[in-house]
Amino acid sequence: MAMAGQEATNRQIILKHYVEGIMVKESDFELRDSKVLLLLHPGNRDVLVRNIYLSLDAYLRLLLDPTADSPYDREKPFSPGEVITGYGVSKVLASNYPEFKPNDYVVGITGWEDYSVIKEASTLRKIPQIGLPLSYFLGVLGMPGLTAYAGFYKVALPKSGDQLLVSGAAGAIGHLVGQFGKLAGCYVVGTAGSEEKERIGYDDAFNYRGETDLKAALKRHFPKKIDIYWDNVGGKMLEAVLKNMNKLGQIPVCGMISDYNLAKPEGISNLFHIVTKSLRMQGFAVTEYEHLYEEFTERVSGLLKDKKLVYFEDVSEGLEKAPRALIDLFEGKNIGKKIVKICDPDCKSLIYHGPTL
Amino acid sequence: MAMAGQEATNRQIILKHYVEGIMVKESDFELRDSKVLLLLHPGNRDVLVRNIYLSLDAYLRLLLDPTADSPYDREKPFSPGEVITGYGVSKVLASNYPEFKPNDYVVGITGWEDYSVIKEASTLRKIPQIGLPLSYFLGVLGMPGLTAYAGFYKVALPKSGDQLLVSGAAGAIGHLVGQFGKLAGCYVVGTAGSEEKERIGYDDAFNYRGETDLKAALKRHFPKKIDIYWDNVGGKMLEAVLKNMNKLGQIPVCGMISDYNLAKPEGISNLFHIVTKSLRMQGFAVTEYEHLYEEFTERVSGLLKDKKLVYFEDVSEGLEKAPRALIDLFEGKNIGKKIVKICDPDCKSLIYHGPTL
Numbered sequence: 001m002a003m004a005g006q007e008a009t010n011r012q013i014i015l016k017h018y019v020e021g022i023m024v025k026e027s028d029f030e031l032r033d034s035k036v037l038l039l040l041h042p043g044n045r046d047v048l049v050r051n052i053y054l055s056l057d058a059y060l061r062l063l064l065d066p067t068a069d070s071p072y073d074r075e076k077p078f079s080p081g082e083v084i085t086g087y088g089v090s091k092v093l094a095s096n097y098p099e100f101k102p103n104d105y106v107v108g109i110t111g112w113e114d115y116s117v118i119k120e121a122s123t124l125r126k127i128p129q130i131g132l133p134l135s136y137f138l139g140v141l142g143m144p145g146l147t148a149y150a151g152f153y154k155v156a157l158p159k160s161g162d163q164l165l166v167s168g169a170a171g172a173i174g175h176l177v178g179q180f181g182k183l184a185g186c187y188v189v190g191t192a193g194s195e196e197k198e199r200i201g202y203d204d205a206f207n208y209r210g211e212t213d214l215k216a217a218l219k220r221h222f223p224k225k226i227d228i229y230w231d232n233v234g235g236k237m238l239e240a241v242l243k244n245m246n247k248l249g250q251i252p253v254c255g256m257i258s259d260y261n262l263a264k265p266e267g268i269s270n271l272f273h274i275v276t277k278s279l280r281m282q283g284f285a286v287t288e289y290e291h292l293y294e295e296f297t298e299r300v301s302g303l304l305k306d307k308k309l310v311y312f313e314d315v316s317e318g319l320e321k322a323p324r325a326l327i328d329l330f331e332g333k334n335i336g337k338k339i340v341k342i343c344d345p346d347c348k349s350l351i352y353h354g355p356t357l
Numbered sequence: 358m359a360m361a362g363q364e365a366t367n368r369q370i371i372l373k374h375y376v377e378g379i380m381v382k383e384s385d386f387e388l389r390d391s392k393v394l395l396l397l398h399p400g401n402r403d404v405l406v407r408n409i410y411l412s413l414d415a416y417l418r419l420l421l422d423p424t425a426d427s428p429y430d431r432e433k434p435f436s437p438g439e440v441i442t443g444y445g446v447s448k449v450l451a452s453n454y455p456e457f458k459p460n461d462y463v464v465g466i467t468g469w470e471d472y473s474v475i476k477e478a479s480t481l482r483k484i485p486q487i488g489l490p491l492s493y494f495l496g497v498l499g500m501p502g503l504t505a506y507a508g509f510y511k512v513a514l515p516k517s518g519d520q521l522l523v524s525g526a527a528g529a530i531g532h533l534v535g536q537f538g539k540l541a542g543c544y545v546v547g548t549a550g551s552e553e554k555e556r557i558g559y560d561d562a563f564n565y566r567g568e569t570d571l572k573a574a575l576k577r578h579f580p581k582k583i584d585i586y587w588d589n590v591g592g593k594m595l596e597a598v599l600k601n602m603n604k605l606g607q608i609p610v611c612g613m614i615s616d617y618n619l620a621k622p623e624g625i626s627n628l629f630h631i632v633t634k635s636l637r638m639q640g641f642a643v644t645e646y647e648h649l650y651e652e653f654t655e656r657v658s659g660l661l662k663d664k665k666l667v668y669f670e671d672v673s674e675g676l677e678k679a680p681r682a683l684i685d686l687f688e689g690k691n692i693g694k695k696i697v698k699i700c701d702p703d704c705k706s707l708i709y710h711g712p713t714l
Contacts, residue, residue, distance in 0.1 A: 234628055234629060238628070253628075253631045253632050254632065255632055256628060256629040256631075256632055266624065266626065267623065267624015267625055267626040268624055268625050268626075268628060269623065269624040269625075271591055271595070271610075271613060271625060272591060272613040273640075274610045274613075274638055274639075274640035275610050275611065275612055275613055275640040275641075275642075276640070276642075277640065278639075278640045278641050278642050278645060279638075279639075279640045280637065280638070280639045280640070281631055281636075281637070281638040281639075282631075282635075282636075282637045282638075283630075283631035283632040283633070283634065283635045283636045283637070284632075284635050285632075285633075285635050288635060
């Protein structure tokens with residue numbers, strides 16, 4: 001256990017300066033050592049945690065550049081010199097918040113650092129002990145999982161026999177959507193950005209980077225055209241899909257990652273298919289579906305335990321790897337959920353970096 | 358009444374050749390005189406009609422150029438030498454179809470000509486005598502009216518206090534949507550392409566052609582941002598609107614007229630607002646809502662008789678004016694529903710062009 005008043009070295013990933021241009025570079029970040037007192041003062045509702053896993057998520061791109069045309073009201077860009085924050089799994093060391101006590105594991109917004117004092121502890125969720133790995137709560141049992149679950153079952157409204165195209169098919173969300181599609185009786189084609197990611201239990205898959213004519217590729221892969229397009233990428237893929245959709249098709253829009261890295265995103269010039277085919281494009285945020293959390297956890301943990309759902313993780317070990325891991329995510333190099341492991345769940349393996357807990 | 362076997366001159370508007378380039382020209386059409394026998398042979402279900410009013414509709418643009426990337430399955434482009442067809446109001450001269458008899462007035466797809474033999478009479482609808490002008494069944498009581506009604510009440514799902522932007526605000530559909538918006542308690546701003554069209558009972562209106570910065574114009578007109586955008590135009594206006602939408606906003610997509618006239622439509626590069634604001638873009642076609650026809654007719658004719666709804670028509674007189682009238686529509690010069698009047702409802706005033714009926 002953390003001892004009151006004990007000082008520890010706290011390694012932190014800091015935004016050195018805003019990203020310039022399109023591509024994020026490791027040199028945009030720096031690893032800084034600071035000292036932290038493993039102590040909570042009374043009179044507040046803070047929680048002191050040891051961070052274990054960090055989640056790498058596409059939305060972070062929008063917070064690295066204040067000139068991005070970002071419409072996210074609730075999230076302000078990071079400031080240079082500030083520690084990066086994002087979803088993580090942590091162990092509680094000390095708590096002034098009644099819901100959490102030392103040794104609890106929690107998931108929520110934390111810092112990219114060894115230790116964090118979390119001021120908005122109400123946004124944390126205690127991780128239940130259900131015999132599945134802690135890291136799953138950043139993915140299949142966390143926000144990406146709920147995004148896939150709610151987006152597929154509540155937004156896409158699938159019917160058996162539907163022709164489903166999943167973009168970002170190898171990603172944290174996409175590889176789950178594809179499997180939900182199979183479970184729902186859909187014909188599922190996945191598309192991703194590299195060869196080795198092509199087949200993760202789909203009926204068919206293709207690497208969009210290998211196609212010079214996306215419209216023709218989709219026509220070939222979907223002789224019956226597309227009923228549901230799980231859009232995680234936007235851009236040219238969306239344009240090609242619009243051309244190949246069936247009437248009354250559904251396009252749940254989970255992300256437009258191809259636009260996040262572009263100073264001037266490519267325009268889509270055939271949106272008139274929305275009218276002429278009576279398509280529905282529905283953007284959604286996982287926060288709108290948090291009321292489904294219990295139903296989701298029960299169903300998805302059941303599928304995992306019954307081995308009807310396979311979950312992929314892509315783990316980088318060491319806090320210092322976080323910037324590179326984030327860039328890998330932006331470059332589409334991951335298979336499954338991209339996370340960083342800072343220390344073992346018992347918080348002992350990287351003990352060198354801090355005091356005995 | 359038409360006399361069996363009587364021959365009449367039938368003026369016809371013919372597609373001379375396909376439209377080349379973006380703009381439709383009068384020289385793409387020609388007026389041709391032909392002879393027609395005012396006679397139906399037995400053994401079929403044809404209906405012979407005298408055409409009275411023609412409807413000018415934006416979708417016709419897609420049928421004038423076979424190279425257009427048109428996804429309308431059900432409508433093939435016209436062939437050069439063929440008479441133009443579209444919605445019209447007609448008087449039945451002779452009928453082999455049991456539902457119609459001579460002197461009935463009908464609305465449906467007919468030819469741009471004095472007389473038509475309609476082979477698919479099942480698509481015609483008999484016009485009821487409810488004390489409103491016949492021409493209304495091409496507009497406020499026809500497809501445009503039902504489009505406005507179904508799109509607004511069943512797709513846009515308005516709530517009192519919603520901030521509503523209507524594009525194509527002076528058009529056949531738009532000027533009705535704006536008034537439905539006021540009746541539903543919305544704050545309504547209309548936008549159209551000329552000065553004189555600005556105010557038709559809206560809370561506010563602006564001429565988009567007078568704005569160099571559409572995003573700024575919308576910000577000025579909607580300090581509370583936009584909850585519902587009635588999209589009839591697509592293009593740059595949609596792009597500016599996306600930037601100014603409120604979260605969970607609705608975008609019923611009724612048309613993308615700005616794309617119909619363009620060989621290479623302008624791309625929209627900020628669709629990521631659909632994700633980040635959880636917007637719904639829903640294309641729809643009036644044909645999906647024909648089951649509402651009775652409810653719609655009753656409610657809207659009631660509003661018209663009570664003077665709670667004002668209907669605007671923009672009438673060109675004479676069949677020969679039809680090509681110019683269509684071009685005026687494409688150029689956005691109309692206020693209200695654009696129609697061509699071929700003859701008086703009693704079919705006597707233009708008697709010169711045909712035999713006594």
